[in-house]
Amino acid sequence: MDSFIIKTPSSSANIGPGFDVIGLALSIYLELHVTVDRTKTSSNEPLNCKVTYEGQGEDSGDIDLDPQKNLITRVALYVLRCHGQRSFPVETHVHIKNPIPLGRGLGSSGAAVVAGVVLGKEVGGLNHLTDERLFDYCLMIERHPDNVGAALFGGFVGTYLKPLSPEDTARTEIPLSEVLPAPAGGVDTGETPPDPPHGIGHHIKFPWTKEIKAIAIIPDFVVPTHKAREVLPEKYVRPDVVFNLQRIALLPVALGQSPPDPELIHLAMQDKIHQPYRQLLIPGLNEIVDSMSPKKDPGFLGVCLSGAGPTILALATHDFETISGKIIAKLREFNDDKNLKCEWQVLEPAEGTKVIRA
Secondary structure, eight states, X not given: OEEXXXXXXXXXXXXXXXXXXXXXXXXXXXXEEXXXXXXXXXXXXXXXXXXXXXXXXXXXXXXXXXXXXXXXXXXXXXXXXXTTOOSOOTTEEEEEEEOSOTXXXXXHHXXXXXHHHHHHHHHTTOTTOOHHHHHHHHHHHOOOHHHHHHHXXXXXXXXXXXXXXXXXXXXXXXXXXXXXXXXXXXXXXXXXXXXXXXXXXXXXXXXXXXXXXXXXXXXXXXXXXXXXXXXXXXXXXXXXXXXXXXXXXXXXXXXXXXXXXXXXXXXXXXXXXXXXXXXXXXXXXXXXXXXXXXXXSTTEEEEEXXXXXXXXXXXXXXXHHHHHHHHHHHHHHHSSOTTOOEEEEEEOBOBOOEEEOO
């Protein structure tokens, strides 16, 4: 019996001015508890895999446990079929434990993609796949490298994509017709999907000073990523672009300094590329950004939208409850639901995805 745990952190993308560039792995972890009975030669489960689930969204009916449709196992199948393996090893059981809020801007789908790629590597015995190569597989499925880069490598990371050929850029998701049968995909051709190009994306880890914590304020509503993308303009004016470029040059340095400089971090966390437009979807966001400062709020360093939202991420050194309380009050003030339920957690930068064996 082969038994192991895949542990993948949540993440926050678009930190401050770092839209689609900077990501931060956070200490809420998706876990896959996997067992494979390699002594068995047959299984009645679809694709030899049984999926069970506990955690966020467990009672919503939105979590599909069919291994042909579940995102984690679909991604693992993609990796396996790129290496000539049509299904999971017989008697594979994947138990998913997921405390990451769904649709809240904390990288739940990015964590699922990363965990799925690592699952494919582990059950398929594909030990030659390095983390850098796994990143290529992730980016064939999730084209924004900030979340998956943080979830895979951990820490505070800058990411970028290299220009791809037209045939590569045409493929923006798993080649479903070659991987999955209907209705989740097309006709299962039985062919081996083409491997991803090498070096699709790259990352660099920035320093993060230990005094700084991240407060995640999580409102009880969902902002679908596609809607958050739709409200962004097709073009930006030059002053707004320059505004973000100036600040993104400061931010990685500012967050790595000890002791932290509150005024510098507050300045470097400002953004004009995505947050002003997403105010339409997260009422109160602009007021939170405009009203808070290190001079007025002890311990406060800066605030931003986490990913596509609606989670608000505040950086601070102390007085976490006071800071989160002020942000929650602003969210309720500008929301139609004056009793809007909000949770908050104090989080730290997390290590990247790990495989744990007893």
